[in-house]
Amino acid sequence: MEHAKSARRCWLCALLTLLSVGATVVSSPQAAAWQPDKKKPKEPRGSHATDHLLRQALADQNVTPLDSGLPSEPNADLLLLGQALYFDHELSGNRDIACATCHHPTLSTGDGLSLPIGTAAVVAGALGPARTKGPDRSLIPRNAPEVFNRGSTEWFSQFWDSRVVEDGLGGFLSPAGLDLPAGLPNVLAVQAMFPVTSRDEMRGAETDPNELSAIPDADLPAMWAALVARLLAIPEYRKMFSDAYEIDDALLETVIGFEHAAMAIAAFEAEAFTFLDSPFDRYLAGDNHALSSAQKKGALLFYGQAQCSQCHAGPLLTDQQHYNLLVPHLGPGKVAGSDPPIDPGRALVTGVASDAFRFRTPPLRNVAVTAPYMHNGAYTDLKAAVRHHLDVVVAFDQYDPADHLDQVELIDTVVYSDVAGSMPDLEPIELSKKDFNHLISFLKSLTAPRLKQRLRATIPSSVPSGLPIDDF
Ligand code: HEC
Ligand code: HEC
Incomplete structure (x- = not known):
């Protein structure tokens, strides 16, 4: 136990050291002393002219270095609590799945699946392709997004349909409403x-014997209270909540709500998964040598002729707005009992018919390592996901699931009739093969260096419940 604890502390001290020397976030143009991967970055060929054009486009479109949103003095106790909760199966009704199961550091903070597999998997703790859904269980209808850089103050929405969003008055709209x-x-x-609170993801089916699954679906406060009771029954969590929020042990039951767990988890996600030193980020910070000449050509297309930045805009590479790209439908859908199954996307939140099949523009940092892509993982290959954009009608019509899906059980779920019958929000884009490849090169410049090792360092060696931690 002692050993485990010191291992976790070590992740934190390494992190704090990094932070104090400013290595996680490149904010100064003097990145000369900074050492990227062992292999030497390609000398930028081309010229000042390319940099001039690219920097002009970036300035015109307000693409500035991303604000990490990280506090200047992190609360180490809060981060340790958040880390524990993020990896602990104790948060699921059946005690068999954690946040990390679907947003795992070794899977680039996703799950490596087109559609996730929630509680009651055949082998609890299995990750990625090894994870198979339990009998009578449903796949989760949407792809588990990566969770990089979510601490940035630029974010005002969460989820593929933005059902969590700032309300513009200092509060939030969410599925919980006034609760x-x-x-x-x-x-x-x-x-x-x-x-x-989701039965399929973490809470469990009505038939599962646990106190969380017994709660009626609409009673979110009861679920949160039941989870707090679980956590406060574990002495190590009591100590951690008490340290993180500076609350006397005797007062924990009165003061702590699940929001305190959520805030700790969010603080951990932001701290652990913020990486702002990709070649593109270093370019944004002023280093003209950070991008190869192919990447710069790709960037010029992205911010110009290919019009990617119309939606993948600003410092986050998303405008956080919603579009219908005619992504082929697959999986169980979001409307119980509909035949064929459908996921109306943003329309489920707004009730506006023209929002049907619109999904929030995803951010693109580290996109080369976050397959599968799209709101339902319809593409396992980055080039295919980008190619889809070039003519969405043709891509929809010609989609062959066997070419694009690794999860074999999904192949038969693809709906060929025109369920996405509404108008797509993207006109065809003309690109030569060469331009297309430059664009892909640019997308690869969005990956932070040594990402695998840095992510691995965020996994604790144990959690307070003593339950197993999912890992490969
Ligand atoms: C069973 C898999 C699964 C588990 C477990 C899970 N998630 Fe997710 N997560 C998803 C899916 C799927 C989505 C997208 C759902 C949607 O948009 O409708 C998502 C979305 C998110 C997002 C939104 C990202 C964005 O930009 O919109 C964050 C952040 C996140 N999850 C964090 C967590 C945390 C924290 C936990 C634990 C408390 C957790 N997830 C547990 C599958 C999972
Ligand atoms: C009209 C807005 C719009 C434009 C223009 C646009 N995209 Fe997208 N992009 C989206 C949306 C929305 C999605 C998700 C669609 C879905 O899942 O239904 C997406 C998905 C992606 C993905 C998959 C990312 C992931 O994590 O799933 C990549 C890669 C991508 N876009 C790259 C590009 C490139 C490169 C261009 C320029 C050729 C481009 N996009 C132009 C809106 C746009």
Whole structure:
């Protein structure tokens, strides 16, 4: 136990050291002393002219270095609590799945699946392709997104349909309505209130014998209270909540709500999964040598002729707005009992018919390592996901699931009739093969260096419940 604890502390001290020397976030143009991967970055060929054009486009479109949103003085106790909760199966009704199961550091903070497999998997703790759904269980209808850089103050929405969003008055709109506890600081913390309430993801089916699954679906406060009771029954969590929030042990039951768990999880996600030193980020910070000449050509297309930045805009590479790209439908859908099954996307939140099949533009940092892509993982290959954009009608018509899906059980779920019958929000884009490849080169420049090792360092060696930690 002692050993485990010191291992976790070590992750934190390494992190704090990094932070204090400013190595996680490149904010100064003098990145000369900075050492990327062992292999030498390609000398930028081309010229000042390319940099001039690219920097002009970036300036015109307000693409500035991303604000990490990380506090200048992190609360180490809060981060340790958040880390424990993020990896602990104790948060699921059946005690068999954690946030990390679907957003795993070794899977680039996703799950490596087109559609996730929630509680009661055949082998609890199995990750990625090895994870198979339990009998009579349903796949989760949407792809588990990566969770990089979600601490940035630029974020005002969460989920593929933005059902968690700032309300413009200092509060939030969320599926909890008035039941959402006060005091949540940002959309990331609000988001963390919800996975634990989902039957298929974490809470369990009505027939599962646990106190969380017995709660009626509409009673979110009862679910949150039941989870707090679980956590406060574990002495190590009592100590951690008490340290993180500076609350006397005797007062924990009165003061602590699940929002305190959610805030800790959000603080951990932001701290652990913020990486702002990709070649593109270093270029944004002023280093003209950070991108190869192919990447610069790709960037010029992205911010110009290919019009990617119309939606993948600004410092986050998303405008957080919603579009219908005619992504082929697959999986169980979001409307119970509909035949064929469908996922109306943003329309489920707004009730506006023209929002049908619109999904929030995803951010693109580290996109080369976050397959599968799209709101339902319809593409396992980055080039295919980008090619889909070039002519969405043709891509929809010609989609062959056997070419694009690794999860064999999904192949038969693809709906060929035109369920996405509404108008697509993207006109065809003309690109030569060469331009297309430059664009892909640019997308690869969005990956942070040594990402695998840095992510691995965020996994604790144990959690307070003593339950196993999912890992390969
Ligand atoms: C069973 C798999 C699964 C589990 C477990 C899970 N998630 Fe997710 N997560 C998803 C899916 C699927 C989505 C997208 C759902 C949607 O948009 O409708 C998502 C969305 C998110 C997002 C939104 C990202 C964005 O930009 O919109 C965050 C953040 C997140 N999850 C964090 C968590 C945390 C924290 C936990 C634990 C409390 C957790 N997840 C547990 C599958 C999972
Ligand atoms: C009209 C807005 C719009 C434009 C223009 C646009 N995209 Fe997208 N992009 C989206 C949306 C929305 C999605 C998700 C669609 C879905 O899942 O239904 C997406 C998905 C993606 C993905 C998959 C990312 C992931 O994590 O799933 C990549 C890669 C991508 N876009 C790259 C590009 C490139 C490169 C261009 C320029 C050729 C481009 N996009 C132009 C809106 C746009």
